[in-house]
Amino acid sequence: MLKTFAKSCLVIASVSLFTGCSLSNFTNSENTSKTNTTNSTVQKTYVDKNVEKENQDVQITKQHIQIANDRQMNITSQSTLEATINSLATQMMRNQKMSTSKPVLITSFVRLDNFKKTTEFGRIVSESLINEMSNRGFNIIEYRGQMAVSVNERGEYFITRNPHKLKDKVPNTYVVVGTYSRQYGKVMLNARVMDNITGRIITSARATYNHNMKNDCLIFKDCQPARTIKIIEEK
Numbered sequence: 001m002l003k004t005f006a007k008s009c010l011v012i013a014s015v016s017l018f019t020g021c022s023l024s025n026f027t028n029s030e031n032t033s034k035t036n037t038t039n040s041t042v043q044k045t046y047v048d049k050n051v052e053k054e055n056q057d058v059q060i061t062k063q064h065i066q067i068a069n070d071r072q073m074n075i076t077s078q079s080t081l082e083a084t085i086n087s088l089a090t091q092m093m094r095n096q097k098m099s100t101s102k103p104v105l106i107t108s109f110v111r112l113d114n115f116k117k118t119t120e121f122g123r124i125v126s127e128s129l130i131n132e133m134s135n136r137g138f139n140i141i142e143y144r145g146q147m148a149v150s151v152n153e154r155g156e157y158f159i160t161r162n163p164h165k166l167k168d169k170v171p172n173t174y175v176v177v178g179t180y181s182r183q184y185g186k187v188m189l190n191a192r193v194m195d196n197i198t199g200r201i202i203t204s205a206r207a208t209y210n211h212n213m214k215n216d217c218l219i220f221k222d223c224q225p226a227r228t229i230k231i232i233e234e235k
Helices: 002-047 049-076 081-094 120-135
Strands: 104-106 145-152 155-159 174-183 186-195 201-209
Touching (some): 120 174, 120 186
Parallel strands (some): 104 174
Antiparallel strands (some): 145 155, 186 201
């Protein structure tokens, strides 16, 4: 019985020794593998550092494009005229290159292809911007005020577009100028605040009014008259 017990102990000791060696070899092999992998990675990073830089540039550019798409969806593109005007005023407030209390006067938005022509649409945009920009802290001035209040049987008036009734000069100011371009289903608007002496752009904004109309003549009041048919007596 003692011999059998001794044999059993010997077998267990042999198995333990073998297992320990195997585990030790496995651990050493794993550590060696990790070391080789680390060295390989370091070497690869060193060899492909230009590729890595290019990849970083691509990822950063992708983030900028995502931000631009977000801006387009939530700020630039609007489905109502009121929201479009609000967007222009908010952007100009946020994009200011310098804080100033210098007076600002707002002109009518004009057609992009004709700077001397506007419409009721262009006048509505500029009139609405007076309110929006004033509420956002711009020092807006009304330069169309007459030298006196004119009165007739229909009412009392102070603002005018008659140059002979306006002041000859206005103080040194910033000027808001804007253009619009009619596209299919939308109107694209650009606005900027400029220094009237140097021409420097103080702030700018861009917005798209998506009205989704096939024919925007109702907006611009230039619809063609309905076709008429002359009715005559048959002879």
